[in-house]
Amino acid sequence: MSQVFHDIEKKILETLQKTPNQTPEQLSKNTELSIDQIRRGIEWLRLKDLAIVNESEQVSISLGPNGLDSLKNGLPERKLINLIKNEPKTFDQIRSVLSGAGFNAAIANAKKNGWIKIEKNDSGSLVSLKEKPIETPEEKLLAFIGEKTVSQDEITNSLALKILLSRPNYIIQTSEKSKTISLTDTAMSLDTSISSSGAIDVEADVPPVFAARTHPLQDTIDEIREIFVNLGFSEILGNMTQSSFWNFDALFTPQDHPARELQDTFYLEKLESKNPATSSQIKNVSSSHTKNWKYDWKLSESQKMVLRTHTTCVTIKYLAEQKPDNARIFSLGRVFRNEKVSYKHLVEFNQIEGIVIGNNTTLRDLMGIQKEFYKKLGLTKIKFWPTFFPYTEPSLQTMVYNEKLGKWIELFGMGIFRPEVTKPLGIDKPVLAWGGGIERIAMLKYELDDVREFYNNNLSWLRSA
């Protein structure tokens, strides 16, 4: 059976057939392949039962500072013997030469070796030579190691080594794992020149390709739309350009309200809607404003065209036109604010906004729908806070806990349309309304901290998000 080899494998096989048992480093040197290529080649050969990897641990021994000192000047016990070889000495006399730990070690070891005897008299302990000291195995080992680094395997007297290892800073022991590669018998006899070389390096890096895909923000929009459709809501569409009548007046926002000013709202230059609504709608909305806000309502203000500041204008218009008895409706699309663009503000962003009219239209139901929506998005830690919107009463906002940021984040707002909004448009029943920005949710999903990223259409992000 002819085998298929990669060039890397071939080179490794050839060099090991010549010189068995090589380390990866040696192989790299002999084949002129990188160490990385060698590692992979070995792994492939091993998987084919052609190479054997022997792992071994190499322990090396060299002398530490005390060992080197003893090599030069003798072990402490040898120093002691030299000191008392001519006449006995007292502890104090010895201490003046062998200080600190050296003294204790010298006395203890000389005694253990049976070299000395200690007698007590009036002037303290006197140390005298007992017998002629011969060269100890430890001393022989010190001399053997010398200033070199030797392999532990070369040391025959393991007891002496154990003793020296037990004494501080005499021996430095280092261990290193190493691999040697050898070939199996089959591999040794393989004729690599006849084997095919069609194999490729299946682990090498390749140039990336990128999947075509929908925009990540569009994915979030679709996900949110899907959730509301599942909750029984139907989608309606409406224009982004709206008359002020539907964007503001119909929603009980007084004509001198700060939100309506140029610096907050985009007004379209030289464009107005001649008949923004039916004459009875205009009459009723006008009188609701005049009665409650106490100012002169002007038709001309309501005819000005704006870029919608919310999608609520689409749903309220639908309600005023269709007057459904029982409906769940939502509208999703771009809304606009005349703001400075920043990492947290866009002039144009997406909003979803929905309403419920008919059965089960209490504040608790509204909260229940929100809770279910967030649950489907995987957001379970939520709470509700009171807030204010000109066109709903009561009004709440949802707070969602973000684990990553470790804080509560404000998401959708909600409320029940004020009678001052619904009555003038001929809607008699309570209407639950809720809505909010989609980018905010998408930012949590994609872990972005700059909302502008969604509209930069940066390919490196779109291709990897």
Next chain:
Amino acid sequence: MPVVELNINRIRKLVSGKTTRKQILDALPFLGLDIESEDGDEIRIEYSPNRPDYSTDYGIATGLQGLLGIKKGIQKTIIKKKGKFAIKVDSSVTKIRPYVTGVIATNGKLDDVSIKQLMNMQEDLHFGIGRKRKKSSIGLHDADKISFPLIYSTTSREHKFVPLNSNTEHTIDEILTNTEVGQNYGSVLGDVKQVPIITDSEQNTISFPPIINSALTTVTPNTKNILIEVTGIDKESAEDMLSVVISILQTAGFDFNELKISGNKNSTPQLKNRTMIYDTKFTSEILGIEMNSSNMVTCLKKCRLDASVKGKKITCTIPRYRFDIFGPMDLVEEIALGYGIANIEPKLSPSTTIGQKNDVTIKTGLISKTAIGLGFLEAMNSSLTSKKTLYDMTKRDSSKIISVLDSKSQEHTILRDSLLPSLLENLSKNIHESYPQKLFETGVVFSKSQPINESINFAAVIAYKDTNYSEIKAIMQSILKTNFKIESQTKTSKNQELFVEGKHADILVDEKKIGEIGEINTEILENFRIRTTVTGFEIKLSGLIFD
């Protein structure tokens, strides 16, 4: 949303010595107040513009006392009628700023922090209910520096006095021209020769409403008695503002004395409480909570209103400064707040309707799927773009431009009538990324009509050195044919600056033009710094696959 700064220790003292920091911080959101930031003991709070009484820590303390059950019901305001305090209105103000109202706050104690709170209140009241001082504006004065009675009349632009924060006399004209407040709010008065002025019995100028007070009556930590004057174009709005200030100063420890107002349709403010009858059925109908009447009364009292049960109805008394309460729905909200929003359990009722996506959403979704199948990446761009991208760089006809007024962003000044320029801009920003690049976008485009027409377009571009007309034409035809079985033709068209001469066409379906296709002109590519070949097309989907 307006912002107010609070010191936690100060507000604890104002609420009651026994409240803890945690109690305060936990309760604030349930009063409808968002904690914007916390820096040690200093916290910044966002409050809703419908509650101007929350523009100071005093007002917030009053609210917290109720919610925490420390003090409930209306705090009673007594305005003493005795005294020499009066203001007479001259008929000359009628056409400029016809109304003045006010009160004297007495026996109070101020410090630097409380003065700062009152200044913040003044700014917020001017901006919100004062509609940038146009509808009404307020002045606070050291009443002990004034010789009553006052006169509210008009004066010429040469009239001189020492304005607040100044040491020297200035004429009205100088104030309007040279000071920041004059420049910001002078327009409120319009182009009149005579301006409103309040002077005292010794002819001292007290205030030049709605622009600036005089230096003479500056409120300092030594001020014990304060004159509050509000002028405006609407009597009720002026009294609204006055009532807010009174409720705040009452919590700050002041007593009140009447300021008699007379002349020219003006009168002394009554600031009476209102009563409203509340039908208890609303609580279960709107909130979905079962609650007995006496509990509802407790909830209302926690919101610093008064209430008593009368059969199935509740008589609710509303203090003058709560002019945000229009009708029963507002009382429902007060009951919800008093009950505690955190105590309301969400309820999921089964839907009795079947949800459905819009036809447009479904069909544009199908188009997107085809484009992705053909290897295109979706881009999303703003509808509001710049003239530079939409017309100048692409040399397109700008005669039907639709602009917005006063945009704060130069890159967002006009509504787009085409998607291709945005896609070219996207390619331009990605010249360092690997090619081929293939992008598409589905989006709304705008055109002038009666008053404006919005339709949905689809556009796609291909950028890399070997792209050509045939490639993009094949893509375009596949997009229309897949799912929709639409056969399209391309027809030679008049020269257009956007495309290379001889390499572009109109796209026809049933002999009707629905779009354009071609290779993008190299000169235009240079404008976008794109150094490769680009082909693209744009079609109108509205009227083709949906209405």
